[in-house]
Amino acid sequence: MRLVELLTILGTLVGAFLSGIATLEKNLIKKIRNISAHSEKKSKDLSNNPVVKWRLSQLQKSNVVLRGEDEEYYIDESNYKKLRKNHVIAVVIFLIVSISLIVIIHRYVL
Numbered sequence: 001m002r003l004v005e006l007l008t009i010l011g012t013l014v015g016a017f018l019s020g021i022a023t024l025e026k027n028l029i030k031k032i033r034n035i036s037a038h039s040e041k042k043s044k045d046l047s048n049n050p051v052v053k054w055r056l057s058q059l060q061k062s063n064v065v066l067r068g069e070d071e072e073y074y075i076d077e078s079n080y081k082k083l084r085k086n087h088v089i090a091v092v093i094f095l096i097v098s099i100s101l102i103v104i105i106h107r108y109v110l
Helices: 002-038 050-061 079-108
Strands: 065-067 073-075
Touching: 002 073, 002 079, 050 065, 050 073
Parallel strands: none
Antiparallel strands: 065 073
């Protein structure tokens, strides 16, 4: 298998992984917003899924998801907006680097 094909496969796998994490995060934020809007529901136990728990802990470390005194989760919308902006920047950088590597390999190695 050629290097370009390997990079293409790797890029696809990384893209799929990041897309999955972004979807999981979006669903988690939507769930917290829904629970916060309906005070009769409790957000103490959002999921037993270890990946969801991992992402929730990452969002808490980024101060996107906060936990109040009543043990409920809340979203800091300004921090969430900054996090989304940083995600977009990271994806654009990843795409530029990936495409540049493929072009360089095609042009100078093959």
